[in-house]
Amino acid sequence: MTDEVKDPLADQTVAEVDAVPAADVEESADVEEPDDVDRELRRLSRRGFITAGVAAAAGLGAYEWMRTRPKIDGVEWPLRRVLETNERLAKAYFGRHRLNPTYSRSRITRPARINGGVGLNGDYDFASWRLNVEGSAHGPASLTIDDVKRLPRRTMITEFRCIEGWSMIVQWSGVALADLMREFPPATRDGSPPDFDRPIRLVQYVAMETSDRGYYVGLDMKSAMHPQTLLAYELNTIRYTDVRPADYWAERGYDWYAGL
Numbered sequence: 001m002t003d004e005v006k007d008p009l010a011d012q013t014v015a016e017v018d019a020v021p022a023a024d025v026e027e028s029a030d031v032e033e034p035d036d037v038d039r040e041l042r043r044l045s046r047r048g049f050i051t052a053g054v055a056a057a058a059g060l061g062a063y064e065w066m067r068t069r070p071k072i073d074g075v076e077w078p079l080r081r082v083l084e085t086n087e088r089l090a091k092a093y094f095g096r097h098r099l100n101p102t103y104s105r106s107r108i109t110r111p112a113r114i115n116g117g118v119g120l121n122g123d124y125d126f127a128s129w130r131l132n133v134e135g136s137a138h139g140p141a142s143l144t145i146d147d148v149k150r151l152p153r154r155t156m157i158t159e160f161r162c163i164e165g166w167s168m169i170v171q172w173s174g175v176a177l178a179d180l181m182r183e184f185p186p187a188t189r190d191g192s193p194p195d196f197d198r199p200i201r202l203v204q205y206v207a208m209e210t211s212d213r214g215y216y217v218g219l220d221m222k223s224a225m226h227p228q229t230l231l232a233y234e235l236n237t238i239r240y241t242d243v244r245p246a247d248y249w250a251e252r253g254y255d256w257y258a259g260l
Contacts, residue, residue: 002254005058006107006210018186021047021239028137039101039164047240066078066090071086073250074250075109076249079193079253082222083257086257087255087256087257090257093223094223096222096225096227097225099156099227099228100158100159100228101159102157103155103157103159103169105157106158106173108169109170110171112168113168115162118215118248119145119147119209119212119213119214119216120125120212120214120215126145130143131143131144131145131237133146133180133239133240134237134239135185135187135203135240136184136185136186136187137187137193137194138184138185139170145233148231148233149175149182151174151175151176152176153178154174154175154176155171155172155173156171156172156228156230157169157172158170158172163249163254164215171210173230173235174230174231175230175231176227176230176231177206177224177225177229177230178224178226178227180198180231181196181206181224182196186206186221187202187203187240188201188202188203189202189204189242191223196225197206199222199225202210202221202240203221203240203241204220204221204241204242204244205218205219205220205223205240205241205242205243205244206218206220206221206240207219207245208237208239209237210237211237215248216245216246216247217245217247217248217249218244218246218247218256220257244256
């Protein structure tokens with residue numbers, strides 16, 4: 001009898017092949033062909049282009065609609081309503097004891113960014129410079145720079161926040177506007193003597209402008225009396241008024257309200 005020789009490796013190979021999961025074999029058949037990938041990319045590109053086109057058309061339509069709305073105080077009425085809402089929120093948040101953060105000298109932004117030269121003249125003469133105060137209960141006044149500097153000097157390092165959206169940390173030195181106002185108090189709305197403990201009786205606003213009125217801003221009375229409101233020596237005119245004053249930036253679509 002001839003003994004049959006059995007190859008163990010042959011059985012092992014068959015067993016291993018039988019053990020391969022069917023799912024693994026099927027997955028190789030699901031791989032997308034290049035033509036399928038190209039078709040999907042084209043479909044996604046068309047959809048993205050259509051979506052972007054619709055968004056652009058909607059934005060342009062909204063802009064045209066906004067541009068043709070009637071204006072209130074120089075601003076389209078929908079934007080005016082937004083600014084009025086901002087003002088109500090600012091007034092609700094504002095308080096004399098709510099102070100801006102102060103910083104150490106090491107935090108000062110260097111170099112300082114120039115905030116424009118509108119209303120400023122590089123060849124001005126301090127000897128002839130005057131700060132005119134109008135609407136005071138004591139009558140008009142004209143102060144020299146030395147008159148202003150006789151008031152208590154205050155220095156603070158706070159963040160300057162430009163209405164255009166940028167900010168920097170600056171060291172300020174000057175006179176508290178409230179100190180100047182006590183020297184030259186604004187008139188009251190009912191003709192009574194000025195009483196800073198009852199500011200509601202004072203006229204509502206303070207207007208400031210350069211001598212050529214190239215630059216002008218307005219403050220509500222509570223903001224003007226805030227302890228961190230300083231008087232910049234370069235300002236040439238202050239006028240107390242019960243009519244909201246014109247404001248350089250408000251005329252260009254920004255929010256008028258100056259509450260801190």
